[in-house]
Amino acid sequence: MRVITAKTDPVRASDDALKVALAQIAPVWLDRTASLKKVCAAVASAADAGCDLVTFGEALVPGYPFWVERTEGAKFNDDRQKEFYALYLDQGVVIERGDLKPLCDLAKARTIAIYLGIMERAPDRGGHTLYASLVYISKEGQVGSVHRKLQPTYDERLVWGPGDGHGLRVHSLGAFTVGGLNCWENWLPLARASFYAQGEDLHVTAWPGGLHNTEDLPRFIAKEGRSYVIAVSGLMRATDIPADFPHAETIRANAGDFMANGGSAIAAPDGSWVIEPVLGEEVLLVAEIDHQQVRRERQNLDVAGHYSRPDVTELLVNRQRQATVQFKD
Numbered sequence: 001m002r003v004i005t006a007k008t009d010p011v012r013a014s015d016d017a018l019k020v021a022l023a024q025i026a027p028v029w030l031d032r033t034a035s036l037k038k039v040c041a042a043v044a045s046a047a048d049a050g051c052d053l054v055t056f057g058e059a060l061v062p063g064y065p066f067w068v069e070r071t072e073g074a075k076f077n078d079d080r081q082k083e084f085y086a087l088y089l090d091q092g093v094v095i096e097r098g099d100l101k102p103l104c105d106l107a108k109a110r111t112i113a114i115y116l117g118i119m120e121r122a123p124d125r126g127g128h129t130l131y132a133s134l135v136y137i138s139k140e141g142q143v144g145s146v147h148r149k150l151q152p153t154y155d156e157r158l159v160w161g162p163g164d165g166h167g168l169r170v171h172s173l174g175a176f177t178v179g180g181l182n183c184w185e186n187w188l189p190l191a192r193a194s195f196y197a198q199g200e201d202l203h204v205t206a207w208p209g210g211l212h213n214t215e216d217l218p219r220f221i222a223k224e225g226r227s228y229v230i231a232v233s234g235l236m237r238a239t240d241i242p243a244d245f246p247h248a249e250t251i252r253a254n255a256g257d258f259m260a261n262g263g264s265a266i267a268a269p270d271g272s273w274v275i276e277p278v279l280g281e282e283v284l285l286v287a288e289i290d291h292q293q294v295r296r297e298r299q300n301l302d303v304a305g306h307y308s309r310p311d312v313t314e315l316l317v318n319r320q321r322q323a324t325v326q327f328k329d
Contacts, residue, residue, distance in 0.1 A: 001025070001042070003049065006266070006275045006287035016292050018174045018202070021046035021054040022232040022285040024209075024264040024278065026240045027063040032091045032099065035061045039116060040106055042284065047110035049286050052139070052174060055204050057234030057264075058117040058183045059132050062091040064208040066236060068155045070254040071247060083246050085159060092121030092130050095146065100135065108141025113173055115180050115232075117206045119160075120148065124323060129161040134180050134206055136171055145169040149182040150191060164322040170198040175291035176228075180204030186217060192225065194317045196304040201227045201269075201294045209233040209260025214277050222267035226297040228274070228289050229267040235282055236260040269297040 023042035028034035039056060046054035058064065067073065067084050075081060093099045100118075107114050113136070120133035132149040147167025152160040168191065170179040179195040179202075186192070186205045195203065203221060207213045210233065218231040238255040241248050258280070266274040266287050274287050301307050 001045065001282050001284055003045070003284045003286060004275070004278065005049075006285070016175050016290050017288055018053065018176050018291070019049070019051045019286065019288045020230060020266070021049065021051040022230060022264045022266065022275075023054055023056050024233055024235055024262050024285065025056070025060070025282045026235040026237065027060050029063040029236070029240055029242060029245065030087055030091045031242075032062040032093060035063065036099070036103060040103060043103070043106055043112060043114060044110065045284055046286070047112045049284070051112060051286060053113045053115070053178070055115040055206070055230055055232040056117055057232050058134070058206040058208045059119050060116065060234050061093055061118045062088075063119075064234065064236065064260065065156070065159045066255070066259045067247070067251050068158055070251050073155055073158050080247060081158075087246065088119065088159060089121060089128060089130060091119075093118040094121050094123065095135070095143065096123055100137070100143065104137055104141040104143065107137045107139060111139045113137065113139050113171070115204045115206065117182065117234075120146065122148075124321065125161065126324075130159065131163050132156070132160050132182050133163070134167070134182050134204075136180070138171065144171050147180065147182070150185050150188065153184040165194075165317055165319045166321040168194045168317060168319055170195060170200050173202070176202040178202040178204065180206060183207050183213070186221065190315055192221065193303070193315050196225055197315070199304070200225065201291070202230070202289070203227050204230045204232065207231065207233040207263070209235050209262050211261060211263040211277055211279060214263035214265050218265060218267045219271045219273070222269055223271040225303065226269045226301055227294060228269060231263070231265045231267070231277075233262050233264045234260050235262045269293050
């Protein structure tokens with residue numbers, strides 16, 4: 001995998017520096033174990049490059065449901081859709097089972113933090129629904145937060161459940177405070193505001209892949225929050241569909257060359273590109289970012305600080321993990 005390192009100005013104070021990586025890779029589609037091995041290899045490469053944080057795209061393990069829009073996914077009570085869903089569910093990530101333990105162990109051994117998009121099979125919701133979850137793993141190898149996507153987008157609603165606010169949390173990482181959201185929920189102004197209020201100055205946006213998602217929004221969020229914004233995308237080519245995947249030929253016939261063409265990038269707090277969107281290849285993007293740039297840009301706009309009016313508007317965030325039942329024994 002090719003490594004692209006951004007050319008940036010030297011950071012004046014080492015305490016202000018953070019080295020980040022964006023792993024733009026394709027999953028081993030709907031194979032949880034093999035996809036996690038590929039993620040671990042990318043984490044090791046980022047650690048070798050001296051990175052403090054490595055990020056991955058939305059639903060990367062075990063993969064995004066690209067079949068839905070290519071196989072009449074909205075057809076009700078359809079045997080083909082049931083077949084896809086059963087396979088998807090079988091390959092979902094069960095955190096409580098220890099599916100992420102090898103990744104946590106690697107994070108601890110290599111002293112690197114991770115943001116990873118997974119399809120979470122959640123025992124606390126019965127174990128038969130999948131959630132697009134963004135997981136933060138600390139440098140100590142601990143799962144710090146699991147954010148279930150608040151609202152699946154369009155045809156995602158046919159295969160994913162809506163999440164809750166439990167994972168709307170930030171994490172200290174060097175001089176920075178980092179948070180993250182999945183894909184189109186980055187358009188939600190109140191979700192973004194919940195992170196700004198917690199002091200976020202490094203925001204991770206995770207995408208299944210596509211320049212149409214990353215060419216504008218990350219720069220806008222950077223300008224709004226006066227923060228660095230990571231836009232990390234997956235990649236999915238027609239050739240990444242396994243030959244033995246159900247109805248593979250039908251999906252390929254409707255896929256084109258790319259179902260997700262990447263577009264990973266990093267925006268600076270002034271909205272300029274640190275790394276412009278990179279398309280069409282598996283690549284590790286590496287950049288050193290400088291917290292001083294955050295402090296400079298907050299001089300004239302700090303949406304949770306001197307430019308806020310909590311006496312006029314305020315936001316209530318429910319971070320309770322939602323459940324359908326509460327047992328009292």
